[in-house]
Amino acid sequence: MPGIKLTVNGKTVEKTVEGRTLLVQLLREELGLTGTHVGCDTSQCGACLVHVNGESVKSCTMLAAAAEGAEITTIEGVSSRDGTLNVVQAAFQEHHGLQCGFCTPGMVMSITDLLRVNASPSETEVREWLEGNICRCTGYHNIVKAALSAAETLRGAQPVAAE
Amino acid sequence: MAKDFGIGASSKRREDKRFLTGTGRYTDDMNKPGQAYVHFLRSDMASGRINGIDIAAAEAAPGVIKVFTSRDFEAVGGVPCGWQVTDRHGEPMKEPKHPVLAEGFVRHVGDPIAAVVAETRAQARDAAELIEVDLEELPAVVNLRAAVSGGTAVHPEAPDNLCYDWDFPAESKDAVDEAIRNAHHVTVLELVNNRLVANPMEPRAAIGEYDAADDQHTLWTTSQNPHVIRLLMGAFVLGIPEHKLRVVAPDVGGGFGSKIYHYAEEAFVTLAAKVLNRPVKWTSDRGEAFMSDAHGRDHVCKVELAMDAEGHFLALRSTTLANMGAYLSTFAPCIPTWLHGTLLAGNYKTPLIFTNVRAVFTNTVPVDAYRGAGRPEATYLIERTVDKAAREMGIDPAELRRRNFITQFPYQTPVAVEYDSGDYNATLDKVLEGSDRAGFEARKAESASRGKLRGYGLAHYIEACGIAPSSLVGALGARAGLYEAATVRVNPTGSISVFTGSHSHGQGHETTFAQVVADMLGVPEDSIDIVHGDTNRVPFGMGTYGSRSLAVGGSAIVKSVDKIVAKAKKIAAHLLEAAESDITFENGQFSVQGTDKSLAWGEVCLAAYVPHKYPIETLEPGLEETSFYDPANFTYPSGAYACEVEVDPETGKVEVLSFTAADDFGNVVNPMIVEGQVHGGLAQGLGQALMEGCVYDENGQLITASFMDYAMPLAKDLPSFTVDNSACTPCTHNPLGVKGCGEAGAIGSPPALVNAVLDALSDYGIAHIDMPLTPSKVWAAIDAARPAAAAE
Ligand code: FES
Numbered sequence A: 001m002p003g004i005k006l007t008v009n010g011k012t013v014e015k016t017v018e019g020r021t022l023l024v025q026l027l028r029e030e031l032g033l034t035g036t037h038v039g040c041d042t043s044q045c046g047a048c049l050v051h052v053n054g055e056s057v058k059s060c061t062m063l064a065a066a067a068e069g070a071e072i073t074t075i076e077g078v079s080s081r082d083g084t085l086n087v088v089q090a091a092f093q094e095h096h097g098l099q100c101g102f103c104t105p106g107m108v109m110s111i112t113d114l115l116r117v118n119a120s121p122s123e124t125e126v127r128e129w130l131e132g133n134i135c136r137c138t139g140y141h142n143i144v145k146a147a148l149s150a151a152e153t154l155r156g157a158q159p160v161a162a163e
Numbered sequence B: 001m002a003k004d005f006g007i008g009a010s011s012k013r014r015e016d017k018r019f020l021t022g023t024g025r026y027t028d029d030m031n032k033p034g035q036a037y038v039h040f041l042r043s044d045m046a047s048g049r050i051n052g053i054d055i056a057a058a059e060a061a062p063g064v065i066k067v068f069t070s071r072d073f074e075a076v077g078g079v080p081c082g083w084q085v086t087d088r089h090g091e092p093m094k095e096p097k098h099p100v101l102a103e104g105f106v107r108h109v110g111d112p113i114a115a116v117v118a119e120t121r122a123q124a125r126d127a128a129e130l131i132e133v134d135l136e137e138l139p140a141v142v143n144l145r146a147a148v149s150g151g152t153a154v155h156p157e158a159p160d161n162l163c164y165d166w167d168f169p170a171e172s173k174d175a176v177d178e179a180i181r182n183a184h185h186v187t188v189l190e191l192v193n194n195r196l197v198a199n200p201m202e203p204r205a206a207i208g209e210y211d212a213a214d215d216q217h218t219l220w221t222t223s224q225n226p227h228v229i230r231l232l233m234g235a236f237v238l239g240i241p242e243h244k245l246r247v248v249a250p251d252v253g254g255g256f257g258s259k260i261y262h263y264a265e266e267a268f269v270t271l272a273a274k275v276l277n278r279p280v281k282w283t284s285d286r287g288e289a290f291m292s293d294a295h296g297r298d299h300v301c302k303v304e305l306a307m308d309a310e311g312h313f314l315a316l317r318s319t320t321l322a323n324m325g326a327y328l329s330t331f332a333p334c335i336p337t338w339l340h341g342t343l344l345a346g347n348y349k350t351p352l353i354f355t356n357v358r359a360v361f362t363n364t365v366p367v368d369a370y371r372g373a374g375r376p377e378a379t380y381l382i383e384r385t386v387d388k389a390a391r392e393m394g395i396d397p398a399e400l401r402r403r404n405f406i407t408q409f410p411y412q413t414p415v416a417v418e419y420d421s422g423d424y425n426a427t428l429d430k431v432l433e434g435s436d437r438a439g440f441e442a443r444k445a446e447s448a449s450r451g452k453l454r455g456y457g458l459a460h461y462i463e464a465c466g467i468a469p470s471s472l473v474g475a476l477g478a479r480a481g482l483y484e485a486a487t488v489r490v491n492p493t494g495s496i497s498v499f500t501g502s503h504s505h506g507q508g509h510e511t512t513f514a515q516v517v518a519d520m521l522g523v524p525e526d527s528i529d530i531v532h533g534d535t536n537r538v539p540f541g542m543g544t545y546g547s548r549s550l551a552v553g554g555s556a557i558v559k560s561v562d563k564i565v566a567k568a569k570k571i572a573a574h575l576l577e578a579a580e581s582d583i584t585f586e587n588g589q590f591s592v593q594g595t596d597k598s599l600a601w602g603e604v605c606l607a608a609y610v611p612h613k614y615p616i617e618t619l620e621p622g623l624e625e626t627s628f629y630d631p632a633n634f635t636y637p638s639g640a641y642a643c644e645v646e647v648d649p650e651t652g653k654v655e656v657l658s659f660t661a662a663d664d665f666g667n668v669v670n671p672m673i674v675e676g677q678v679h680g681g682l683a684q685g686l687g688q689a690l691m692e693g694c695v696y697d698e699n700g701q702l703i704t705a706s707f708m709d710y711a712m713p714l715a716k717d718l719p720s721f722t723v724d725n726s727a728c729t730p731c732t733h734n735p736l737g738v739k740g741c742g743e744a745g746a747i748g749s750p751p752a753l754v755n756a757v758l759d760a761l762s763d764y765g766i767a768h769i770d771m772p773l774t775p776s777k778v779w780a781a782i783d784a785a786r787p788a789a790a791a792e
């Protein structure tokens, strides 16, 4: 069984894993980071989305062993130390971008990555970007709104007021 | 001005923080000390005889603790059905046993044959491959029409595959037949309501635990109604009395109906935990979910609508084949009957209505309620037929609807239910305005200039929610009461714990219910906690389905709060040395009318628990009340939906350009949450109409068993929605005047979309296309119609 060393939410982690262990299993089952979810077995739902070296990766598609040396950020690692929600998280709450919450960690991680590569996405761009994330609850309406509002906040403009 | 707290405020959801920070607690997030894992070996055949199972190799595999087969379940019952329908001959429905693990036969792909419990998930899965099943394939029954045409039977006790053959209302049959024979015009439509898979994003999971020291069982499960599971599994399957069985449904990642039912896997882990004396955990993967979660819809119907020369509806007749799948799921029999036949008046004063529903066994996964449950099927057949009638009669679809709207309330329909309130013209006006119906022709011309076909479609809906008066549903075959329970506990310092039998799995009850209590007591929302989902903490409950949580569960809370206030007034009267009748309670203050004497909420609460100066001879200390609320009637949310689409005649692709909803949910507690519920419902309804469809091949193989084959709506498939719930007529018979909003979107949107597409295709003379309106189907319909259109 290979031994791996990686950084997860800023902490160094050393583990021995089976060759077939997926990154999501390492996170959920070995490290207890259960905010990353598993919603499918065909890498389509995005509930498992985390950042690997700053970019979004579906952690159900990556072997834990392949994360050797990587910096991983999960949903547990994005709010500030005192628990204050970051801009994207706060926008989801403000605009009711979540219901059951199961897709939410993946959505937040995905939108965060979108806003890194595109600071002013259009509604269409947000919708296209989310093609790897399925939400069954919200109809996406308020997720899109939250994404656009977070983009505005991050650009330093006034946040869009909730209706 | 919008309120900033209490009823009517868009309070931000308190549950969001844990979900946004990854600290929600879903069943699969939990692990119990010493836990083992189960993997189910499921049938890959739709129908077969089990001639033998050899588990020796699997039992010898690394990490395997035990392999279970039906032999280990000989002493337990089958998975029960909670509703009995009586057929048109007065006979009870056929109710074949649904074993926890297959007994001798498998009846659908996914039917569990054996279960391997091992130290790790991977070991259980690996060992399952070593089980040798001698399975002899038998002919499968898949197609509904073929199933009722004789031949193969799914169960020997139902040789014609009929679970029941149901007439409703039986006494109207002749009058309806005659009205249809003599009518000026009869619009006829045959349609299919496509089979769907609910697919909440959290797959089902369950953990069984057993504590031998005090003979206590605990089941952690992804359920919408833990008390119902305790009742069904405890009493009917495993024979565990309530006081020895705790069922907990913690955070649940969506349900949409599919997590109402008691499933075999729950009974399995509960029993296995006792047999092995250690916790046993099961987590479904998505592929397994497709073949084991109850599916939805799957009706084949013929509808006839009789009209006079002015388009007044005279009679409606429908005949429906409804798929039950291979076994009866918990509520399956009532979906195509009492939740469907009773809604066939829709929003219209059609005086004569008759339906015949035959429920059919097939070698497919059990079918049960999915968001809307019977009401989407009723709405779809009515609203598609009304639109077709409008075209045939040359009457504008909105005008034809207006001509037939029910306008006087209460209204006794010819199909048993009595609508308490509504204003269908008001929602229609709002939707026509909100969707800019007036500007449609110009937009259509603009689309045409780009070679695109633009269409506008309307649909109305009515639903019966707030399920339901117990005496009524009892008479209709329900094996349980459908009230709700709530305990309100006021703590000594004035903070409040509310224990509700409703379950929240995305609906935001922790926020909404706190708003109701805060409003009634004039205390801050954050001094109130809402507790749900645990049979050991909540006294009783019937759970969440049929848009009932606020209307029924909320009413139970209101009842308890009323009792709290009544008792607190007595305490205040004693403390203030005034007559009880002189005490008023407003904004958290108890006052003596006409004086400046008053006490704050907290002072009275403290006195209740520190009864030094207290009417102890006449009043017990403490401030806690439990209520059961049994509704007087269903509630009847209604609304009007408008959909605008563009069809590309070259590819058949349908693009939803806009969707406008005008709903009447009665009073609204949290507008933000209500709008969110509508958005989600619309997405599921548009998903059904545009892309979703569960497909079996002729041998009963499930073709759509993953998100690769089953098209879930994505963000790019949907527009932003325009949602309005200002046309409000309060419910007349519950204390909050609320009607329920969870299912509306899924009920009203499919016909609106299909009507819009057929409007876009009106030049081709295409009368109907069955859902889902995929590009290939739309293109094929256009292609088949081209010669006709060209020849004109
Ligand atoms: S679990 Fe990774 S994409 Fe669905």
Ligand code: FES
Pocket (backbone or CB within 6 Å): A097, A098, A099, A100, A101, A102, A103, A104, A134, A135, A136, A137, A138, B201, B253, B254, B506
């Ligand atoms: S909030 Fe439930 S799946 Fe997105």
